[in-house]
Amino acid sequence: MTGTAARRESQRERLIDAAERAIAEKGLAGLKARELAREIGCSLGAIYNLVADMDELILRVGSRTLARLDAALSAAPKPAASQAEAVEALVAVALAYSAFARENLRLWRVLFEHRMAEGAVMPDWAVSEQMTLFRHILGPLRLLAPERDEEERNLLGRTLFSAVHGVVAIGLEEKLVAVPRRALDRQIEELVRLACRGLAAGA
């Protein structure tokens, strides 16, 4: 890397740092290009030498959030060797997902709330980062639904992820009475166990 490229890369990292802090503190609405420029000591226009647009900046922050989520989910379960262990692994992953969401509430919300500018398409690197997280579910599902082909199992994995996500998202919303952590954990665990029992009963 030349000196110029290295300087640019380091300024880009500082821009992403600043955006990450702003989102963590104030959510997406708190992300102002002008304030970020001031914070990293460049002009407003110079930001767009570092990222193509605000969409890319938000996706770069999301990329870090996904990497930390991936690490949190990886820490949760031991590899499962039996169906019973696979159920426990799915419960553990779901609870780890919920804990991560609670502890990173605004950054986690942005993963779902951010919509690309009209007509813009999410870049491949961002899509593939999201997809790689499904392995935490698909591993145990291979044991729990061995009769399904890969496409069906992928769809089932997406369904279960979305279902757990829904319980977490509504449970953490302060709009209705927010659910206390222990009650939310019970809901999540019950949902996963119900679905797993349903899988076993239907097999």
Place this chain on the structure above:
Amino acid sequence: MTGTAARRESQRERLIDAAERAIAEKGLAGLKARELAREIGCSLGAIYNLVADMDELILRVGSRTLARLDAALSAAPKPAASQAEAVEALVAVALAYSAFARENLRLWRVLFEHRMAEGAVMPDWAVSEQMTLFRHILGPLRLLAPERDEEERNLLGRTLFSAVHGVVAIGLEEKLVAVPRRALDRQIEELVRLACRGLAAGA
């Protein structure tokens, strides 16, 4: 009602109409008090004689959305008399929920995306309107989980609603590849049947 009160009420309805149209077309970000005032022919300040603040206006629009959702869910299932019918009723309610969300995408999203101004609390009437919709789930659940007490069944109802909501919300999101209607319906139906089979197996 005096003439003045009737005029005020009719202007309030027109304000809510205008806000509803704006949200349906452009989402929450498209809701501008100034434009609404222009549309109903009053001054910006006069809006706040009709509603306390924008939060109230958004909740009033949400109230209409919930009433239409309630009607859509009521049209879906026949009353269930057996456990098998209760499963079909839950599947029908879940699919009706998904269809409503798809057909009222922006208005439906606002029910969940809108957050009250910092420190403000959702008024009781709005909370109780949301709660009344749970009867569509709790009726069938009484047949499917008769051994649970009411509190446990309410929590289970909330869990199942949140799970279906999650599948619908992520399925309708254009961010990842949006799921075609038939595939989404399959996901929803599978989730509900899995949970019901899990309930039956665990009883």
